[in-house]
Amino acid sequence: MxxxxxxxxxxxxxxxxxxxxxxxxxxxxxxxxxxxxxxxxxxxxxxxxxxxxxxxxxxxxxxxxxxxxxxxxxxxxxxxxxxxxxxxxxxxxxxxxxxxxxxxxxxxxxxxxxxxxxxxxxxxxxxxxxxxxxxxxxxxxxxxxxxxxxxxxxxxxxxxxxxxxxxxxxxxxxxxxxxxxxxxxxxxxxxxxxxxxxxxxxxxxxxxxxxxxxxxxxxxxxxxxxxxxxxxxxxxxxxxxxxxxTSILEEDNSCIEWLDRQAPNSVLYVSLGSLARIDDTELIETAWGLANSDQPFLWVIRPGSVSGFQCAEALPDYYEKMVGERGRIVKWAPQKQVLAHPAVAGFFTHCGWNSTLEAILEEVPLLCRPILGDQPVNARYLSQIYKVGFELEVFERTIIEKTVRKLMLSEEGKDLKKRIIDMKQSIVAGMxxxxxxxxxxxxxxxxxxxxxxxxxxxxxxxxxxxxxxxxxxxxxxxx
Known part of the structure; x- marks a missing residue:
C-alpha cells in the first residue's frame, strides 16, 4: 500500500x-x-x-x-x-x-x-x-x-x-x-x-x-x-x-461571564499587550482615569507589565472595592473573544499589529497608547490616516478620563465607529x-x-x- x-x-x-x-x-x-x-x-x-x-x-x-x-x-x-x-x-x-x-x-x-x-x-x-x-x-x-x-x-x-x-x-x-x-x-x-x-x-x-x-x-x-x-x-x-x-499565558475566561452582565456597547477593554511595560506612576494615573470616567472597564494587568511589581499590587488596596462591579481586573484575557463580545465598545491598546487587526475586524474603535517597536507607527496611522482611533499622548488621569469619555460617549467616538465598520467591510471583501x-x-x-x-x-x-x-x-x- x-x-x-x-x-x-x-x-x-x-x-x-x-x-x-x-x-x-x-x-x-x-x-x-x-x-x-x-x-x-x-x-x-x-x-x-x-x-x-x-x-x-x-x-x-x-x-x-x-x-x-x-x-x-x-x-x-x-x-x-x-x-x-x-x-x-x-x-x-x-x-x-x-x-x-x-x-x-x-x-x-x-x-x-x-x-x-x-x-x-x-x-x-x-x-x-x-x-x-x-x-x-x-x-x-x-x-x-x-x-x-x-x-x-x-x-x-x-x-x-x-x-x-x-x-x-x-x-x-x-x-x-x-x-x-x-x-x-x-x-x-x-x-x-x-x-x-x-x-x-x-x-x-x-x-x-x-x-x-x-x-x-x-x-x-x-x-x-x-x-x-x-x-x-x-x-x-x-x-x-x-x-x-495560541496564547502563551493562561487566559482568565471568567471575564467573559462578567462581560455577559454588562450592557451592550458599554465596556472599555484595556490591555497593553504581551511584552510592553509601564511604570507604577502610569498605572496609578490610568487607574484613576478609568475610575473617574464612570465607564465600565475590563483591564488586563499582565504579571511583569508594571516595572518593579509582579502584577496589580501597585494599585491602592481599596481600588477594586471602590470601582466595584463596574471594573474587572484580570492577569490575561481571551482577547479575540473579548473584542467580539457585544458589551465591548472600545479598546485602550498598545497598538500591536495583532491587536490592531483583531479590533478592526470586530469593529471596536481604539484608544491608542503605543509603547515600543511598531506600535507608534500603527497608532499614528490609526489616528491620522484611517481615523479609527484617538491617540493618548499625555498619561495623566484627567487626560485619560477625558479621552475615554470621548471614545465611549462623544459624537467623535461615533464617527470612529462608522469608519471602522467601513474599514472592516473592505477587509472582509478581500477575504x-x-x-x-x-x-x-x-x-x-x-x-x-x-x-x-x-x-x-x-x-x-x-x-x-x-x-x-x-x-x-x-x-x-x-x-
Whole structure:
C-alpha cells in the first residue's frame, strides 16, 4: 500500500506572543491548503501542543535556560539565533534523509519569522528554499527601510523636533520613529539589528499579515525594494480555519461571564499587550482615569507589565472595592473573544499589529497608547490616516478620563465607529473568494507547490548588511 506523500512546510517562529500567534495561524492556513506543517520552536515559550494537533512540533535547544527573557535584550536575541542553528540544521538534515528514503513528506520550504534570521544561514547551507514571515504592517516595514537608507538624515534630532514630521514618512513625526531611541538618537547596535531583521537574505518570497486593500501603495514600494514576491494574505486570524488558542499565558475566561452582565456597547477593554511595560506612576494615573470616567472597564494587568511589581499590587488596596462591579481586573484575557463580545465598545491598546487587526475586524474603535517597536507607527496611522482611533499622548488621569469619555460617549467616538465598520467591510471583501487576500493565498500555495526541492548553490554577494554569523561573534553565551 502506497502512502500519499504531502509537501511539508517547516515553520520557525520567534518565541513571543505577537510573533508566535501569526506564525501558528499561518500554519493552520497552510494545513487547510493540503500541506503538512512542522513547527521548529525554541524551548523558551514553547507553544501548547494540545491546542494544535494538526502540527508536528520539534523543540530546539535555545541555550536560554536561566536567562530572563521577559524583555529580551539584543544580546539574548543574537545568542538565541546562534544557539538554534545546529539544532535546526540537524532536524532538517534528518528530514531530508527520510525524504530520500521515501519515508517522509517532501520538504517544500522553511518559513521563518524575520527575527529568527539564523534560518537564512541554515537554508543556504542545505540549499533549501526559505520564505520570510513579517508579522507587522507594511507601514512599519517601509518606515524602517526608509530611515535605514539614510539614518544620518534623521538622527540625532532635537527635543524641539519631536512633533515635527519625519521627512518622506507622512504621517509620522520624530516621536514616532520605529526604533529604540536613546538621547534622541539610535545606538548603532540597534541599527545593525534592524538591518539584519529587514533583510530577506536568500529567501525567495515574503508573507505579510496585512491586506492589499489596506496598504496597497506601501506594499508596491516594498515589492520594488525587495525584488521578491510579497504575499499579503491577512488578516491571518480570520483567514485561519482553526480557532484554538495560541496564547502563551493562561487566559482568565471568567471575564467573559462578567462581560455577559454588562450592557451592550458599554465596556472599555484595556490591555497593553504581551511584552510592553509601564511604570507604577502610569498605572496609578490610568487607574484613576478609568475610575473617574464612570465607564465600565475590563483591564488586563499582565504579571511583569508594571516595572518593579509582579502584577496589580501597585494599585491602592481599596481600588477594586471602590470601582466595584463596574471594573474587572484580570492577569490575561481571551482577547479575540473579548473584542467580539457585544458589551465591548472600545479598546485602550498598545497598538500591536495583532491587536490592531483583531479590533478592526470586530469593529471596536481604539484608544491608542503605543509603547515600543511598531506600535507608534500603527497608532499614528490609526489616528491620522484611517481615523479609527484617538491617540493618548499625555498619561495623566484627567487626560485619560477625558479621552475615554470621548471614545465611549462623544459624537467623535461615533464617527470612529462608522469608519471602522467601513474599514472592516473592505477587509472582509478581500477575504472572499474573489478578494485580494484570498487570491494572494492561492498564489502563495501555487508558489510553494512549484518551488524546486533544492536550490542552486548561492552566488557570493558582497554587501553592507551584517550576517547573523558575523553578529553572533558578539554573543557571550556558548552555543
Amino acid at each position: 502506497t502512502v500519499e506523500r504531502k509537501q511539508c512546510v517547516v515553520l520557525v517562529p520567534y518565541p513571543f506572543q505577537g510573533h508566535l500567534t501569526p506564525m501558528l495561524q499561518l500554519g493552520s492556513i497552510l494545513c487547510s491548503q493540503g500541506f503538512s506543517v512542522k513547527v521548529a520552536h525554541t524551548k523558551y515559550n514553547a507553544p501548547n501542543y494540545s491546542n494544535h494537533l494538526e502540527f508536528v512540533f520539534h523543540s530546539m535547544d535555545d541555550g536560554l535556560q536561566g536567562i530572563d527573557m521577559s524583555f529580551p535584550s539584543l544580546e539574548n536575541i543574537y545568542c538565541m539565533n546562534e544557539n538554534c542553528k545546529a539544532p535546526l540544521r540537524n532536524y532538517l538534515v534528518g528530514m531530508m534523509e527520510q525524504e530520500k528514503d521515501m519515508q517522509g513528506d517532501q520538504l517544500a520550504c522553511i518559513i521563518y519569522d524575520n527575527v529568527m534570521f539564523f534560518v537564512d544561514d541554515v537554508a543556504v547551507q542545505l540549499r533549501l528554499p526559505s520564505i520570510v514571515l513579517r508579522t507587522f504592517s507594511a507601514a512599519y516595514l517601509h518606515s524602517m527601510i526608509t530611515i535605514l537608507q539614510q539614518p544620518e538624515k534623521y538622527f540625532p534630532f532635537e527635543d524641539s523636533q519631536l512633533l515635527d514630521p519625519l521627512p518622506e514618512l507622512h504621517p509620522l513625526r520624530f516621536k514616532d520613529v520605529p526604533f529604540s531611541v536613546v538621547n534622541n538618537t539610535v545606538p548603532e547596535p540597534i541599527l545593525d539589528f534592524c538591518r539584519v531583521m529587514i533583510d530577506t537574505g536568500s529567501s525567495v518570497a515574503t508573507v505579510c499579515n496585512t491586506m492589499q486593500d489596506l496598504e496597497n501603495s506601501l506594499l508596491l514600494r516594498l515589492q520594488e525594494h525587495y525584488k521578491v514576491p510579497f504575499f499579503p494574505i491577512g488578516p491571518l486570524h480570520k483567514m485561519a480555519p482553526m480557532t484554538l488558542s 472572499q473568494t474573489d478578494g485580494t487576500s484570498h487570491k494572494n493565498l492561492n498564489d502563495l500555495v501555487d508558489f510553494i507547490s512549484a518551488l524546486p526541492s533544492r536550490l542552486a548553490p548561492p552566488t557570493p554577494v558582497v554587501g553592507t548588511v551584517m550576517s547573523s554569523s558575523h553578529i553572533a561573534s558578539k554573543c557571550i553565551i556558548e552555543s
